[in-house]
Amino acid sequence: ECSSSSADPMAACLRAALLPPPPPSLASPAVSDLLLCSLLRLLLSPLLLFIGVRYGRKDSPPLRGPCRRAPSSPRARRRSRTDSARSATDDGARRDSLYSSLSSARAADVRGELAKPLLSPVSGAPDLRPSLPSDQDLPSLPGAAPREPPGAAAAGPLVNAAVLFLLFASSTLFQVYAGLKVASHDFASASPCLPPLMCLPVLWLNLQVWAGRTLLGEMTREEGIFLPKVHRHPVFFHKTLAFHWCDLCGVRVKGSEGAWRCRLCDFDMCRTCAKRADAATVSENMLRGDRGVREEAAVTNVSYFSRSLSLARPELPLLLLSFLLLALYCASSLALPNFQGLIIDKVVPDDAGEYDEAGFRFYVKIYLAVMLTQGALSTVYQAAFSLVSRRMVFHVRNTLFRKILWQDVAFFDGTESGHLISRLTNDVNMMMQPIQTSLSSLLSNTLMLAGGVAMCFYNSYRLSMLAFVTVGPIMYLWDLYANWSKQLNRRMLSAWAEGNSVASQSLSHIRTVKAFGTEEREIGTYSEANKEALRAGVRDAWGNGLTSALTNYLDLGTGVLILFYGGLLVMDGKMSVGRLVTFQLFWNMMNNAYQNLQGLVTSFTRSAAGAEKVFSLWDSAPDIDPSVGNGVDWDVEGGIELKNVKYFYQMRPDNLVLDGINLKIPAGKTVALVGRSGGGKTTIVNMLLRFYDPKEGTISLDSFPYESLKVHELRRQFGVVSQDTELFAKTIAENIAYGLDPSEYTMEDVHEAARRAQAHDFIMEMKDGYSTRVGERGGRISGGQRQRIAIARVFLRKPKIILLDEATSALDENSQQAVQDALNTLIKECNATVVLVAHRLSTVMNAHKIAVIEKGKVAEQGSHDDLVRLGGIYAKLVEKTNKKKENALNQAAIDGDGDGEGGGKKSDVDNIDSLLGK
Numbered sequence: 052e053c054s055s056s057s058a059d060p061m062a063a064c065l066r067a068a069l070l071p072p073p074p075p076s077l078a079s080p081a082v083s084d085l086l087l088c089s090l091l092r093l094l095l096s097p098l099l100l101f102i103g104v105r106y107g108r109k110d111s112p113p114l115r116g117p118c119r120r121a122p123s124s125p126r127a128r129r130r131s132r133t134d135s136a137r138s139a140t141d142d143g144a145r146r147d148s149l150y151s152s153l154s155s156a157r158a159a160d161v162r163g164e165l166a167k168p169l170l171s172p173v174s175g176a177p178d179l180r181p182s183l184p185s186d187q188d189l190p191s192l193p194g195a196a197p198r199e200p201p202g203a204a205a206a207g208p209l210v211n212a213a214v215l216f217l218l219f220a221s222s223t224l225f226q227v228y229a230g231l232k233v234a235s236h237d238f239a240s241a242s243p244c245l246p247p248l249m250c251l252p253v254l255w256l257n258l259q260v261w262a263g264r265t266l267l268g269e270m271t272r273e274e275g276i277f278l279p280k281v282h283r284h285p286v287f288f289h290k291t292l293a294f295h296w297c298d299l300c301g302v303r304v305k306g307s308e309g310a311w312r313c314r315l316c317d318f319d320m321c322r323t324c325a326k327r328a329d330a331a332t333v334s335e336n337m338l339r340g341d342r343g344v345r346e347e348a349a350v351t352n353v354s355y356f357s358r359s360l361s362l363a364r365p366e367l368p369l370l371l372l373s374f375l376l377l378a379l380y381c382a383s384s385l386a387l388p389n390f391q392g393l394i395i396d397k398v399v400p401d402d403a404g405e406y407d408e409a410g411f412r413f414y415v416k417i418y419l420a421v422m423l424t425q426g427a428l429s430t431v432y433q434a435a436f437s438l439v440s441r442r443m444v445f446h447v448r449n450t451l452f453r454k455i456l457w458q459d460v461a462f463f464d465g466t467e468s469g470h471l472i473s474r475l476t477n478d479v480n481m482m483m484q485p486i487q488t489s490l491s492s493l494l495s496n497t498l499m500l501a502g503g504v505a506m507c508f509y510n511s512y513r514l515s516m517l518a519f520v521t522v523g524p525i526m527y528l529w530d531l532y533a534n535w536s537k538q539l540n541r542r543m544l545s546a547w548a549e550g551n552s553v554a555s556q557s558l559s560h561i562r563t564v565k566a567f568g569t570e571e572r573e574i575g576t577y578s579e580a581n582k583e584a585l586r587a588g589v590r591d592a593w594g595n596g597l598t599s600a601l602t603n604y605l606d607l608g609t610g611v612l613i614l615f616y617g618g619l620l621v622m623d624g625k626m627s628v629g630r631l632v633t634f635q636l637f638w639n640m641m642n643n644a645y646q647n648l649q650g651l652v653t654s655f656t657r658s659a660a661g662a663e664k665v666f667s668l669w670d671s672a673p674d675i676d677p678s679v680g681n682g683v684d685w686d687v688e689g690g691i692e693l694k695n696v697k698y699f700y701q702m703r704p705d706n707l708v709l710d711g712i713n714l715k716i717p718a719g720k721t722v723a724l725v726g727r728s729g730g731g732k733t734t735i736v737n738m739l740l741r742f743y744d745p746k747e748g749t750i751s752l753d754s755f756p757y758e759s760l761k762v763h764e765l766r767r768q769f770g771v772v773s774q775d776t777e778l779f780a781k782t783i784a785e786n787i788a789y790g791l792d793p794s795e796y797t798m799e800d801v802h803e804a805a806r807r808a809q810a811h812d813f814i815m816e817m818k819d820g821y822s823t824r825v826g827e828r829g830g831r832i833s834g835g836q837r838q839r840i841a842i843a844r845v846f847l848r849k850p851k852i853i854l855l856d857e858a859t860s861a862l863d864e865n866s867q868q869a870v871q872d873a874l875n876t877l878i879k880e881c882n883a884t885v886v887l888v889a890h891r892l893s894t895v896m897n898a899h900k901i902a903v904i905e906k907g908k909v910a911e912q913g914s915h916d917d918l919v920r921l922g923g924i925y926a927k928l929v930e931k932t933n934k935k936k937e938n939a940l941n942q943a944a945i946d947g948d949g950d951g952e953g954g955g956k957k958s959d960v961d962n963i964d965s966l967l968g969k
């Protein structure tokens with residue numbers, strides 16, 4: 052037939068290939084061809100998979116010692132997670148025994164214990180320290196000294212990619228061939244089971260590719276190492292990490308050295324830290340509660356989608372209305388191509404050369420009416436969806452901020468504010484972006500796709516079979532790209548978080564930056580973080596472009612096939628022109644819907660990187676749960692007792708700060724804490740505020756254990772003036788009344804509180820008085836003024852317990868005197884329990900009780916007279932002060948200096964730190 056005398060030999064050839072009229076039977080050559088193809092693939096696929104699994108592995112040889120490989124199968128991963136959760140629970144349950152063993156050791160001994168090799172934990176106690184690879188293990192870690200021939204490891208990913216490509220290319224070719232066969236077969240008198248039978252190979256091929264890819268992915272998964280006590284996810288060695296900081300030591304990773312990195316969250320570990328046997332579980336920017344680090348779970352598309360939908364639950368009525376309108380809109384859209392086809396058929400003359408003008412006018416009118424209805428429906432449903440998505444974003448931002456603020460104080464010890472700002476902004480934006488922009492298009496495209504597919508098959512199953520052979524390959528390509536893009540987006544979010552962190556630190560310490568002239572360095576660091584994000588973004592853009600180009604070519608090829616084969620059918624009189632146009636319109640509609648959906652799935656997959664960070668924080672409830680406990684509903688007296696309190700900070704577990712503190716703070720009395728710098732005084736104040744829970748021992752208020760009380764109500768009993776008060780960037784009046792409801796005070800109360808705190812005069816000297824804005828952190832007023840505003844706060848709140856943590860230590864002599872006077876008035880007038888941390892003997896001498904904190908214990912306690920009589924540490928301090936004063940007086944007499952300070956500073960004379968000899 053190809054050599055026939057047709058005007059267009061090429062068309063004749065294709066026609067012969069596409070339109071053979073074979074006798075319809077199950078044993079026809081078309082069917083046997085397809086069976087042969089399927090068989091061929093049945094042999095080819097396992098062969099390719101074998102090559103991929105054998106030569107495509109990327110991982111390193113097994114490790115020895117305490118670190119183990121990341122479990123490779125999903126079930127093993129689940130089991131491992133359960134194991135580590137169980138071991139964490141066991142660790143918690145057995146923690147007491149560890150602490151009892153710790154209690155017998157002094158802090159220094161504890162440090163010594165922790166420095167022991169990892170394989171010999173504290174005897175009889177669970178080892179809470181990280182199981183990091185020992186030095187012997189490290190050479191076997193990937194990147195350190197691979198045992199496999201260097202070429203083999205490097206070629207792994209290439210082999211893998213080549214195998215995947217061959218699988219993809221062969222399946223696409225087979226699918227196109229199968230499509231052509233189905234489309235060209237004459238089913239007129241065939242057995243009814245033949246058409247579906249001939250369609251099966253296409254389905255089968257797609258299934259094969261999907262199964263092959265999943266299998267290859269699972270079997271060649273790069274296995275990192277799993278260090279359950281350092282990090283909850285497996286970590287992988289990366290030879291080049293251009294812009295990352297080690298989350299253990301905080302030092303920047305050198306690009307040439309490489310480092311360990313978690314691919315699920317923002318965790319990096321340098322090689323030096325990986326070798327440290329005494330590295331503590333101190334990773335920065337991890338989710339942590341008061342009891343330790345928490346897992347950040349990976350988010351799948353399904354869970355991301357279902358959780359996002361659950362966020363829309365409060366908007367359900369509006370959402371249902373918009374869905375209804377949308378369904379109507381889609382139904383009208385699906386009707387349109389039919390009318391277009393009918394209109395075209397009416398303008399084509401019939402066999403007698405007549406036009407059906409009446410029919411033509413009728414269908415044009417209907418077409419117009421449907422279009423107008425469609426326009427109105429689309430306006431309303433889009434507005435409704437946009438409203439729903441905006442409300443969702445509002446809800447997510449508010450809730451996330453609430454979740455952050457309710458985290459334990461320990462969480463903030465280990466997290467930089469820049470990272471948190473990043474979660475609130477970049478991560479939320481990334482997570483909400485597909486929902487915000489595509490809530491409506493998701494549904495409309497799904498409906499259009501389903502309707503389009505049905506209408507395509509209804510109009511021509513032959514053309515449909517031909518057209519659908521590229522759907523599988525296109526899906527495959529987009530899926531590949533989406534998963535790759537998700538990784539890039541994770542990297543981008545980490546880089547943005549680092550950038551935010553650099554920016555927020557530089558801005559909050561702008562004076563230091565200026566003083567040291569490090570502007571350029573900070574700009575460089577910031578720009579490097581952004582450069583890393585840019586690099587990932589550029590790669591993502593290229594990937595997107597390439598995937599779009601490939602899928603577009605597949606799509607265009609399908610369009611050409613439909614046109615060509617459809618044209619042949621029309622020429623053979625097997626299809627009308629209107630039908631062909633209708634089919635084309637439905638195909639375009641379905642194809643658009645499909646591509647939009649594919650784009651949506653892709654953006655969901657990448658945005659899951661942001662959703663991971665948002666949801667993990669969302670799900671992380673604080674260990675000191677604000678909703679747990681009873682209200683403080685009795686008339687609080689303010690008596691506090693600490694019994695055998697032991698504590699070490701999570702970020703420095705080797706430093707046992709409190710080692711069995713026993714202290715009674717009687718109601719209405721003043722108790723002073725003295726001791727050397729770093730001795731743990733502020734830590735006791737933190738424990739009194741229940742910022743942290745003791746690792747061992749109890750604290751009670753009026754005999755009620757702290758854990759039995761609602762933490763928020765407990766903290767409301769306290770007023771605090773600390774070393775460096777930081778005010779909010781609000782007015783002075785707002786700062787004084789901070790934390791109180793407007794109904795709880797009047798402006799007169801605010802003025803009175805300021806007067807008693809000796810702040811009223813300096814406030815009134817300012818042009819705007821109480822409306823003066825103090826700037827960020829109160830930077831526009833002096834340190835002494837800030838402290839007096841903090842004291843005014845306490846006066847206004849009238850708390851039952853007042854905590855004064857070295858309130859005058861950061862001030863110059865004149866300010867010190869003014870603040871000290873204000874504090875003395877506070878102590879006298881408030882009739883409250885006062886806990887006073889002071890660095891000058893003169894401020895503690897009048898306290899009812901003085902507790903000397905030494906090496907994490909209360910070394911001695913009692914009144915000034917009792918302690919002087921005892922002849923211990925405190926008595927020595929008093930003795931030294933008296934001697935200093937005597938010397939100063941003698942010196943003054945010799946110098947003829949009237950003030951008796953001997954030229955020295957008055958505060959030096961009774962400064963506890965200098966008397967203790969730091």
Ligand SMILES: Nc1ncnc2c1ncn2[C@@H]1O[C@H](COP(=O)(O)OP(=O)(O)OP(=O)(O)O)[C@@H](O)[C@H]1O
Binds near residue numbers: 702706726731732734
């Ligand atoms: N958030 C924290 N994380 C880890 N370690 C901390 C933290 N805060 C304090 N430390 C450490 O705990 C120990 C006790 O600190 P604390 O502030 O309680 O001492 P202090 O007696 O109040 O000292 P100073 O008189 O100098 O204020 C110190 O070694 C300190 O370095």
